[in-house]
Amino acid sequence: MDNNTRLLFNKMCADMARTYGVNAVDKSFAATPSVEQTLMDKIVLSSDFLQRINVLGVDELKGEKILGSVSGLLGKRTDTSAGDRQTSDVANLDANGYECVKTEYDVHLGYALLDAWAKFPDFNDRFLTYVRRAIALSRIKVGFHGTEAAAVTNSGTNPNGEDVNVGWFEHLRNYNAxxxxxxxxxxxxxxxxxxxxxxxxxxxxxxxxxxxxxxxxxxxxxxxxxxxxxxxxxxxxxxxxxxxxxxxxxxxxxxxxxxxxxxxxxxxxxxxxxxxxxxxxxxxxLSLYYQNGKVRQKIEDNAKRDRVEHYNTLNEAYVIEDLExxxxxxxxxxxxxxxxxxx
The missing domain is CATH 3.30.2320 (hypothetical protein PF0899 fold)
Structure with a gap:
């Protein structure tokens, strides 16, 4: 990359290291809960669709659904002289829980592209927005096309991420097709x-x-x-x-x-x-759960390939809150x- 691009790239990495409280970003690093939430929010904001559905952090790798749906009749009257008023549970949480699986969102950007971005004053924003948008779109693609969570994925035979995770359509197939x-x-x-x-x-x-x-x-x-x-x-x-x-x-x-x-x-x-x-x-x-505290990143300058590589790891699960x-x-x-x- 050009010398000016190198200066901007190094400054961006230093800024990120300070934000995440680490010495450098070329080693795998996590974030504090508040910074992690900000990162997840920015990925969501890069997609209108993700803003419409639920994108939620969960503490456990596997567990019960969080939101469910509202169902049942709420309105009633009670003879309080004969008994107490009773509340109703209208949250429909079915027995089908969630299980997050490790998902890698690794992106590389060529030196030529970075050199082009270096001519603009918002180099950092362009870099990070590009990565976040790529992650957001990949999440959506897997959500609609995913059928399994393979131990090792193959994008050649599964170009839509069919083997990355179990998506929303597949949950309907598994539930009661x-x-x-x-x-x-x-x-x-x-x-x-x-x-x-x-x-x-x-x-x-x-x-x-x-x-x-x-x-x-x-x-x-x-x-x-x-x-x-x-x-x-x-x-x-x-x-x-x-x-x-x-x-x-x-x-x-x-x-x-x-x-x-x-x-x-x-x-x-x-x-x-x-x-x-x-x-x-x-x-x-429709929901997308990610496990809190398990978001990992790493940014590496790979001169052997004339590119910068941004590695991202999340534990995720696609959920239909109420399958019916x-x-x-x-x-x-x-x-x-x-x-x-x-x-």
């Missing part, structure tokens, strides 16, 4: 959308998946439909077919001015949702009508 996760329609192993398939449109599919959510949760007003880009693209194609001949309507579609709900639920696209994925739940029913407050489709089984066949 037949009740919470739709895997097929009228054709074995397939869910057909469009044409003469199981669902003529996305509205019908969302409405049907909503019925997989526990009945007591369906009318709470907090459910949303998170869906993948190919499902939304199919719906947009239908809008073009129906309204594209009208210039004003076409313009509204192209500029995304059309705000739609599906099956009576507001819809959202989120990073790394499987392209044909559909998950109905509330934002606060969720419904989804098995995205690998979704087939979409392309005008001539289901593909």
């Amino acid at each position: 037949s009740a919470q996760l739709m895997s097929e329609g009228g054709t074995v192993g397939e869910i057909r959308l469009g044409g003469a398939g199981d669902y003529p449109n996305l509205d019908a599919m969302v409405y049907d998946v909503l019925q997989l959510v526990g009945e007591e949760h369906r009318d709470g007003g907090d459910l949303v439909a998170m869906m993948g880009r190919e499902l939304l693209s199919f719906d947009k194609t239908q809008l073009y077919t129906a309204q594209g001949a009208t210039p004003t309507e076409k313009e509204r579609i192209e500029t995304n001015a059309v705000t739609r709900t599906y099956g009576g639920l507001p819809s959202f696209t989120v990073p790394y949702m499987p392209a044909r994925g559909l998950l109905i739940t509330s934002w606060d029913n 407050k969720a419904g989804a489709v098995e995205f690998a089984n979704v087939k979409i009508w392309d005008g001539s066949a289901f593909v």
Whole structure:
């Protein structure tokens, strides 16, 4: 790296060492609880999606869920002349707990990139924001695609982090797939959308998946439909077919001015949702736990590879607080009508 870049990099490392209370950052180091919380908060702030769900620190590697969901009837009346008023427990904490697994988020940045950043006054922020954003996006990808926590991962065969951790869809599969996760329609192993398939449109599919959510949760007003880009693209194609001949309507579609709900639920696209994925739940029913006091970092200048390496280790678990407050489709089984066949 250039001499000026070297000065800025060394200053950043010295500043971090002071913040974390260590002699140097080229050896593995932890943080005080308050500094660790600040670090986790900044990673969350780098992603709109992570800000919507729960990202919580837990003390134990394995244990009971923390939040659960609110369910049951609370309103009542009591004859206090005959007995005491009794409170009700409306927190639904199921027996499925959590287990954090060690996860490595290791990033390297080439000297050329650092030299480019050195021309700006916010070198430190650019470096750290880049790393935090990379961690945030990786967390989300694993959350939607993860199926297991392998002893040694292989990104070549599992490009979406399928072997990094057990994600949210997989928790539904393991819990009660037949009740919470739709895997097929009228054709074995397939869910057909469009044409003469199981669902003529996305509205019908969302409405049907909503019925997989526990009945007591369906009318709470907090459910949303998170869906993948190919499902939304199919719906947009239908809008073009129906309204594209009208210039004003076409313009509204192209500029995304059309705000739609599906099956009576507001819809959202989120990073790394499987392209044909559909998950109905509330934002606060999805959680990502990390173990307090186990966040480790190390920054190393690797001149042999012309790069700086930033190592990050966390113990993490993906959690659906109330599994019955969720419904989804098995995205690998979704087939979409392309005008001539289901593909």
